[in-house]
Amino acid sequence: MTYLAKSPWIIHYDASSCNGCDIEILACLTPMYDVERFGIINTGNPKHADIFVVTGSINExxxxxxxxxxxxxxxxxxxxxxxxxxxxxxxxxxxxxxxxGIDKLIPVDVYVPGCAARPESIIDGIVTALGVLEEKRNKHVSSPMVTDHGHTHRHRHAEGGAQ
Amino acid sequence: MSKQITIPFGPQHPVLPEPLHLDLVLEDEKVVDVIPTIGYVHRGLEKLVEKREYTEYVFIAERICGICSHIHGQTYVQGIEQIMGLEIPERAQYLRTIWSEYSRLHSHLLWLGLFADSMGFESVFMNSWRLREHILDDLEATTGGRVIQGVCKVGGVRRDIAPEKLDEMVKGLKGIEHELQALTNVFLHDSSIQHRLKGIGVLSNDDAYYLGAVGPTARGSGVAIDLRETGYAAYGKINFKPVVEYDGDCYARCAVRAKEMFTSIDIIEQCAKKIPDGPVDMKVTGAPDGEFLARAEQPRGEVIHYIKGNGKKNLVRHRVRTPTFTNIPPLVTLLKGCDLADVPVIVLSIDPCIGCAER
Structure with missing residues (x-):
């Protein structure tokens, strides 16, 4: 584990969710589930974040x-x-x-289904994401710049670009 | 006059988990104008009535908002039951009331936490959410869901609560009551919190009334509107008084919600004593033909579900007016003239639920 995997920071955005999953993500940060024990902190600044947690689907x-x-x-x-x-x-x-789904717009690495997704499964998803993060770091994967014309063919989700 | 600058607040902002966008027009540190933009979470779920049968649509109605989901589902089925003239079993009415009050408790604790967070009081945020887990445990044990319960259905409820479990729930609530009291004391008596809240964002009684404020936002300004007094579900058989404060500032709105938690515990206790035995649902045949405006008190205020059916399985129209939507004009008034640093506190003081407001 590197320094990155030990303290991944997340940024959360509510796309068009009903709040159910959002409050469960917040519940993960609070004493009962306490993801801070994995070094995970919720930040508001995209430049500080390693993991992008999105709830809800995309709209215009x-x-x-x-x-x-x-x-x-x-x-x-x-x-x-x-x-x-x-x-x-x-x-x-x-x-x-x-x-x-979000994968029509940006490449998604981990899917956490559920309505609303339970805190346990959200934590599981984020811990899975840590593995992906580590792998990307080792392979020096650079993510595509996403625009309205669909993301570039470098990624496996490229065919799902915005229509 | 100094130069005006515009600062965007949201849609992605650390203080709110939800996307609300405000353009704040500032002169120095003072907010002189606010232009709200909504529409980031609009899904258009009202139109789904055309694709879902009226009995299935309860699940969609519950997903209007994940925080007040039970009460949305309940209001919707109450509307359908009124159109169809269904007299649902009394036990189901009481169970709905109990779950409504549990939702209110969980929503208010959630809000107290977020509110503390907006003031930078992290440890109180954590404590509120720790207490909230007790409430969610009971909700999960009785309904199967933590935040989206799915227990309401047309003609009653899906699950019953055993008498032993009900006793245990009341005992549990009594057990955490002193902790809730300690938490409330922090909000009501801590001097640094008072500095952040007292005299900030004052909504006058007239403004609250004429701008159509509802729920704790209105009750904090002395407008005693509480839909529970109309006696829907089992509220007609329960003794309670709405909590009203008169100062109209952030502190008053906070005090209303903090004190309402104890009213909710009291209502649950009374329900547990009075709840009759019997079935919890009834057989429903046919489809609604007619229209009805169902109203209920959510944690955030009055919610209205307009339902129109024409005797077919699919409704013709479903329209929801949610409390946050009506609380946005008072919010804009509140923000004019405040300091930039107080904006997060004032925005949270109306308990915005954007998922509800935009649907």
Missing amino acids: ANREVIQNIYNQMSDPKVVVAVGICACSGGVFRECYNVAG
């Missing part, structure tokens, strides 16, 4: 915000989609203002 208004946060994070970075809405759109997938 938040598309730009998600791209901005993702592009501002420095490499290596990992994206964790928390909740079924972030994974696929969930119960709202048929809504007119829901474009689908």
Whole structure:
């Protein structure tokens, strides 16, 4: 384990979630689940963050915000989609203002399904993300710059770029 | 006049887990104008009534918001039951009331924590959320879900609570009551908290009334509106008084929520004593034909579900007016003239729930 894996900082953004997963992410930070024991701290600054935790699905208004946060994070970075809405759109997938899961916009490394995702599974997802982070660091993976024209073909999710 | 500058607040901001965007127009350190932008969490779930049967739609209604999910589901099914003229079993009414009050407790504790965090009082944030886990444990044990319960259905509730469990729940609440009291004391009597809250963001009684404030935001300014007094579910058979404060500042709004937790515990206790035996659901046939405005008191204030059906399995229209949405005009008034450093505290003092407001 490197210094990075010992103290990964997360940044959380609520895309269009119902709050259920968001408050469960916050619950992870509080005494009952206490992810700080893994050195995990919730930060508001994308440049300080290693793990991008997104809840909810994408829509026209938040598309730009998600791209901005993702592009501002420095490499290596990992994206964790928390909740079924972030994974696929969930119960709202048929809504007119829901474009689908986060992976249509940015490359997602770890999926944490659930409605709402339980703190245990969120912690499991973030700990899994630590492994991915370590791997990316060792291989010097550079993440693509995400724009509205879809992310570059360097990534396996490239075919899912924004339409 | 000094030069005006505009500072964006949100949508991604560390103080709020949710995306609310405010453009703050500043003159020096003073906020002179606020332009709110919403729409980051809009999903358009009201239109889903056309694709889901009215009985399935309860699950969607509960997911309007993950914090007040039980009360959203309950208000929706109450509307449907009114249209269909269903007289649901009394035990189900009491169970709904108990779960509503548990939701209120968990929401208020969550808010107290976030509010403390907005003032930079980290240890109180942690303590509030630690106490909240007791509430969530009971919710999970009785409904199966921590934040989204899914117990309401048209015609009653899905699960019953055994009498022994009910006693245990009341004992548990009594057990944490002194801890809640200690937590409340910090909010009400700590001098540094008073410095941050007293006289900050004052909403006058008239403003609260005419701008349509609801819930603790209105009650903190002396407007005694509490929908629970209309007696829906089992509230008609319970004795309680809404908590009202008169100063209209952040401290008053905080005091209302802190004191309401004890009202909730009291209501749960009364329900546990009065709850009758019997079935918890009834058979429902047919489909709603007609329209109804169902109202209920959420942790954040009055919620209205407008439901219209035409006798088919799918409703024609479902419209929700949530408390945060009506509390945004008072918020804009509150923010004008305040210091930039007080903005997070004032924004949180109305307990914004953007997931609700934008749906």
